[in-house]
Amino acid sequence: MVPDGGALGVRAPLRARAARGWPGGLARALTGAILAPVRSPALVPAPPSLAPPGRGRRARPPGQPRACARPPTCLFALLLALAGCRGAGDGRTTIRFWAMGREGEVVQELVRDFERENPAIRVVVQQIPWGAAHEKLLTAHVGRSTPDVAQLGNTWIAEFTALRAIEPLDRRIAASPAVRPDGYFAGIWDTNVMDGVVYGIPWYVDTRVLFYRRDLLARAGYDSMPGSWDEWRRAMEAVQRVAGKGRFAIFLPTNEYTPWIVFGMQAGSPLLKDGDTRGAFGGPAYRRAAAFYLDLFRRGLAPAVQGASIANRYQEFERGTINMYISGPWDVGEFRRRIAPALQSSWATAPLPGPGGPATGVSTAGGSSLVLFRASRHPDEAWRLVEFLSRPEQQLRFWRLTGDLPARIESWRDPALTNDPNVRTFGRQLERVRSTPRIPEWEQISLRLQDKVEAMVLGHAPADSALAALDRDVDRILAKRRWLVARGRQHAGDAR
Numbered sequence: 001m002v003p004d005g006g007a008l009g010v011r012a013p014l015r016a017r018a019a020r021g022w023p024g025g026l027a028r029a030l031t032g033a034i035l036a037p038v039r040s041p042a043l044v045p046a047p048p049s050l051a052p053p054g055r056g057r058r059a060r061p062p063g064q065p066r067a068c069a070r071p072p073t074c075l076f077a078l079l080l081a082l083a084g085c086r087g088a089g090d091g092r093t094t095i096r097f098w099a100m101g102r103e104g105e106v107v108q109e110l111v112r113d114f115e116r117e118n119p120a121i122r123v124v125v126q127q128i129p130w131g132a133a134h135e136k137l138l139t140a141h142v143g144r145s146t147p148d149v150a151q152l153g154n155t156w157i158a159e160f161t162a163l164r165a166i167e168p169l170d171r172r173i174a175a176s177p178a179v180r181p182d183g184y185f186a187g188i189w190d191t192n193v194m195d196g197v198v199y200g201i202p203w204y205v206d207t208r209v210l211f212y213r214r215d216l217l218a219r220a221g222y223d224s225m226p227g228s229w230d231e232w233r234r235a236m237e238a239v240q241r242v243a244g245k246g247r248f249a250i251f252l253p254t255n256e257y258t259p260w261i262v263f264g265m266q267a268g269s270p271l272l273k274d275g276d277t278r279g280a281f282g283g284p285a286y287r288r289a290a291a292f293y294l295d296l297f298r299r300g301l302a303p304a305v306q307g308a309s310i311a312n313r314y315q316e317f318e319r320g321t322i323n324m325y326i327s328g329p330w331d332v333g334e335f336r337r338r339i340a341p342a343l344q345s346s347w348a349t350a351p352l353p354g355p356g357g358p359a360t361g362v363s364t365a366g367g368s369s370l371v372l373f374r375a376s377r378h379p380d381e382a383w384r385l386v387e388f389l390s391r392p393e394q395q396l397r398f399w400r401l402t403g404d405l406p407a408r409i410e411s412w413r414d415p416a417l418t419n420d421p422n423v424r425t426f427g428r429q430l431e432r433v434r435s436t437p438r439i440p441e442w443e444q445i446s447l448r449l450q451d452k453v454e455a456m457v458l459g460h461a462p463a464d465s466a467l468a469a470l471d472r473d474v475d476r477i478l479a480k481r482r483w484l485v486a487r488g489r490q491h492a493g494d495a496r
Contacts, residue, residue, distance in 0.1 A: 279474030
């Protein structure tokens with residue numbers, strides 16, 4: 001699962017990962033591809049990054065000789081041949097699979113079963129730290145050393161599609177008995193579709209729901225979480241009265257951008273306009289969302305502090321200092337580990353309320369997908385691995401090993417998921433998720449939104465001027481996209 005921060009304190013978004021977004025990350029990838037020694041990923045395990053996230057270089061370990069920047073041509077050719085070769089003298093086809101974080105560790109257990117079922121195929125799994133994954137994938141693409149199949153965060157699909165790095169999958173899906181679009185949550189599947197073409201298969205899913213103190217909500221007179229914004233705000237006021245002075249109904253950390261995206265989508269904002277070439281944050285829909293969440297701070301229902309000011313939200317949740325929090329599936333396990341046994345029955349999860357009731361309570365469509373790289377020498381064998389990992393029984397097994405929620409709807413019928421009310425909430429929310437704009441620059445835009453919201457919350461800028469400034473920032477970020485779109489239209493007109 002993609003971590004959003006450290007074990008203590010608020011889970012902050014991975015700024016370094018987003019800062020490496022296209023085209024800036026590509027520039028560094030080009031530099032890395034030119035200067036780095038050629039290595040065969042199939043033969044050499046990917047080392048952990050020795051530099052902080054966001055730094056593309058790794059220090060040379062002590063005692064290791066300096067690699068030659070220009071390996072001999074014959075060695076270069078040999079390594080390229082070995083990278084896509086058949087197994088070492090056993091006649092098997094070797095495919096390379098890059099997976100991130102803990103997923104890269106535990107998937108090897110599933111891969112062993114795949115190899116038993118497909119004895120002619122050998123799978124070499126490389127575990128790559130999430131903090132280094134984006135840079136490494138870009139460098140591999142530029143250096144023509146990409147794996148056959150890889151795990152890709154679904155917010156990266158647009159970028160690697162734009163680079164023509166990954167293979168379109170429609171033809172394979174049409175012929176596959178194992179992968180069917182209607183077997184997945186529609187909002188999640190949609191994150192893998194670019195201009196009507198499918199480029200990834202959802203592997204596991206992620207969305208945001210509301211964690212809350214059920215006991216305090218009951219004492220405030222509510223037997224369940226309300227479904228509309230107005231009723232939710234009234235419930236927060238009642239919870240705060242019960243909790244007492246110095247306590248807050250909800251914690252909305254300003255160093256996380258997801259809540260501000262969610263509120264905007266719930267209010268009907270497209271977030272971007274004009275074919276995803278300009279910002280839409282100054283429009284009436286997003287202004288309505290901003291008015292709602294800023295009002296929570298003005299009323300004192302949420303602490304108007306910088307995001308990291310609450311050092312340990314689990315402890316403060318247990319104390320009743322904060323009583324609601326928007327978070328993802330990883331926190332189900334964290335709450336069970338970190339909240340005292342005597343209070344385990346006092347918390348619960350609920351789908352997010354929306355401005356017009358439950359139907360408008362949409363959330364983000366996150367997770368990771370499996371993709372095939374265009375440079376693969378063995379795409380058919382790689383696709384067989386994707387099909388295997390996409391089976392409902394394998395998705396359930398992967399969930400038990402990692403806690404990552406299954407992407408297949410069939411898997412959610414298993415009693416292990418349906419009998420757990422706090423996990424079952426995520427299944428309900430996944431029926432109401434929306435994709436964020438599918439452009440390579442989106443994470444960069446999300447961070448600008450986060451900065452502007454923090455300025456509004458802390459009183460450094462009024463909402464109207466902050467949102468207008470955000471749109472100007474977004475327009476600058478998307479200037480190249482507008483130029484490309486205009487150029488494409490001109491070429492289309494010339495062709496007619």
